[in-house]
Amino acid sequence: xxxxxxxxxxxxxxxxxxxxxxxxxxxxxxxxxxxxxxxxxxxxxxxxxxxxxxxxxxxxxxxxxxxxxxxxxxxxxxxxxxxxxxxxxxxxxx
Numbered sequence: 001x002x003x004x005x006x007x008x009x010x011x012x013x014x015x016x017x018x019x020x021x022x023x024x025x026x027x028x029x030x031x032x033x034x035x036x037x038x039x040x041x042x043x044x045x046x047x048x049x050x051x052x053x054x055x056x057x058x059x060x061x062x063x064x065x066x067x068x069x070x071x072x073x074x075x076x077x078x079x080x081x082x083x084x085x086x087x088x089x090x091x092x093x094x
Contacts, residue, residue, distance in 0.1 A: 031056065034079035040066035041083040049083055 002010075031037060037056060041049030049065065056063035064071040066080075074080055 030079055031061070031081075034077065035062065036072055036074060036078040037061055037063040037081065038066050038071055038074055038078070039063065039081045039083075043084075045083040045085050049081070052081075 037053075039049045039053045039056075040046075053063045053065045062072075
């Protein structure tokens with residue numbers, strides 16, 4: 001019988017096996033090139049987005065979460081990352 005951990009690892013393997021490495025590389029390059037990075041997500045993905053923003057900040061990047069008082073305005077050369085897996089949300093589309 002497989003353990004809960006083994007099932008979780010199997011799920012992760014399935015996800016990683018479907019990743020397009022070229023797209024991942026482009027995303028990493030866009031993040032690395034960005035002057036400022038603002039991130040926004042809704043629901044559970046919003047929690048993950050906040051974690052990603054913190055990790056990018058810890059890496060020395062100028063990253064913040066949309067809606068926080070300290071989020072600067074974005075302009076040329078900056079990056080906005082939005083996430084809404086469940087579907088269409090007006091706040092994300094805006």
